[in-house]
C-alpha cells in the first residue's frame with residue numbers, strides 16, 4: 001500500500017505505524033472508537049494524515065450514526081483525540097459541516113482530501129527544495145530532520161522528508177542526520193525506514209546529538225514538519241524541535257518548516273495559545289515493555305514544543321513561503 005491511509009469498501013485502511021520498522025501491517029477500521037484508539041496510540045499519526053483520518057472518520061460516522069446529534073457527539077470525540085495538530089479537528093469539522101447533505105457527500109469530501117494530499121505535499125516539497133538550494137551553497141547537502149514527516153505522516157510523499165526526497169532525486173543530498181525522536185522513536189523507527197526505502201544516505205542520532213552536530217558544523221540545513229503554525233508564525237512540532245532551532249540560529253544555518261496550508265492556524269494568535277499534548281509516563285519510564293526508570297518516577301512528557309517565529313527561517317507550504 002503506497003498510501004499510509006485509504007478508504008476501502010466502507011472501512012478506513014491504514015498502515016499500523018506501531019509495528020514499523022520490523023513489521024508492515026495494516027489496520028481495517030470500521031468504528032469511531034477503533035479510529036480514536038489508533039490515533040491515540042500513534043498507529044495513525046502525522047498532522048496531514050490525521051486530517052484525512054478525521055474526515056474519513058466522519059464518513060464512517062455518517063454511514064452508521066442513528067441521528068445528527070449522535071453523529072456530532074462522536075465526531076467531536078474524534079476531533080479531540082489529539083489536541084495539538086490542527087489538522088485532525090479541521091478534518092473532522094470540515095466533513096461534519098457536510099453531514100446534512102448525507103453520507104455520500106461526506107465521503108466524497110473525505111476522498112477528495114485523500115486524493116489531494118500527495119499533490120499538496122509534492123508542491124510544498126518542491127517549493128521548500130528550491131529555498132534550500134537558494135539558501136545553502138554547499139553541495140552535496142548535509143541535512144538534519146526530526147521525527148517523521150514522510151509518506152507515513154501524510155497520505156503520501158511527505159513534507160520535510162518529502163523535501164529531502166525531492167532534493168535527493170535531484171542529486172543534492174550527501175547525508176541526512178535523523179534524530180531518533182524520543183520517547184516514541186518516530187525518527188529511529190519510521191524516518192530511517194523511509195530513508196532506507198528511498199535509498200537516501202543517512203545516519204541515525206540521539207536527539208541530544210542533533211544540536212551538537214549543528215554546532216559542530218556538520219549540518220547545512222534543518223528541515224522539520226509542523227503540527228500547528230500559529231498566526232504569528234510560531235510553530236508547534238515534535239518535542240525536540242525547539243532545541244534544534246536554537247542551535248540552528250546560533251550556527252546561522254537555515255531552519256525550515258515544511259507543512260501544508262491545512263496546518264496553518266490563523267485562529268490561534270501565537271504559540272502560547274497552542275494546546276500541547278501531554279502523554280503518559282510509561283512512554284518515558286519504559287520502552288518495549290521494559291522499565292527504564294526508577295519505579296514511581298514522576299514524568300514530564302510533552303509530545304510537542306513550540307518554536308518561536310524568530311527562530312524559524314521560513315514556513316513553506318504548497319502555496320507560499322512564510323518568513
Ligand SMILES: CSC[C@H]1O[C@H](OP(=O)(O)O)[C@H](O)[C@@H]1O
Pocket residue numbers: 042045046047048146147148149150153154159160186224225226227237238239303
Ligand atoms: C508531517 S507530520 C507533522 C508532525 O506530526 C508528528 O507528530 P506525531 O508523530 O506525534 O504525529 C511530528 O510532530 C511531525 O513533525
